[in-house]
Amino acid sequence: xxxxxxxxxxxxxxxxxxxxxxxxxxxxxxxxxxxxxxxxxxxxxxxxxxxxxxxxxxxxxxxxxxxxxxxxxxxxxxxxxxxxxxxxxxxxxxxxxxxxxxxxxxxxxxxxxxxxxxxxxxxxxxxxxxxxxxxxxxxxxxxxxxxxxxxxxxxxxxxxxxxxxxxxxxxxxxxxxxxxxx
Numbered sequence: 001x002x003x004x005x006x007x008x009x010x011x012x013x014x015x016x017x018x019x020x021x022x023x024x025x026x027x028x029x030x031x032x033x034x035x036x037x038x039x040x041x042x043x044x045x046x047x048x049x050x051x052x053x054x055x056x057x058x059x060x061x062x063x064x065x066x067x068x069x070x071x072x073x074x075x076x077x078x079x080x081x082x083x084x085x086x087x088x089x090x091x092x093x094x095x096x097x098x099x100x101x102x103x104x105x106x107x108x109x110x111x112x113x114x115x116x117x118x119x120x121x122x123x124x125x126x127x128x129x130x131x132x133x134x135x136x137x138x139x140x141x142x143x144x145x146x147x148x149x150x151x152x153x154x155x156x157x158x159x160x161x162x163x164x165x166x167x168x169x170x171x172x173x174x175x176x177x178x179x180x181x182x
Contacts, residue, residue: 006031007072014071029058036082043086044093053089057082131178136171143168 010031016024036057040050060081068077132140142148142156150168154161 003072007075010074011071014065014068014074018066018068018071025062032078033058036078039079040082040086043083044089049089049093050086053082053085056085056088060085132171132174136167136174139164139167140171140175 010028013024013028013031017028033054036054037050040053040057041047044050044053057078061078068074138157139153142153143150148156150161150164154164157164
């Protein structure tokens, strides 16, 4: 099999890199970075994430280059590393998309529920608490919607426990008055 001058240069640079030659590493990166970036972009389709994949692959390469026994195997080896990094990023993107989709479905179903729950006879919880002062609304939201205890609310808002209890009592009174129309 005939080897090109680039293959021979790559092998020579890999051997020098394994011996600790920093300039050889720079030259190796100069040759291989564009190739790796092009490959990653074709796999991922996003420039920034492709650059991240290449950067991760190069970090792994620099850490494990001394373990490479055959410098002629460098192209196959580096592309394998990059392929695995691309797969990791694609999986991470898929997980993020799934989380976003789940959140959007939740928000949509929540909005549908609220729209269906709002009738003239049935005051929605939001309508009951929307007119409350901000500091009282925070407590009502944390206590009734999030299910936090008064001690947890005290820690979250960094206010005295007695203040939390009195504001919750005041909030109940305001909501009761809104319901009865007083």
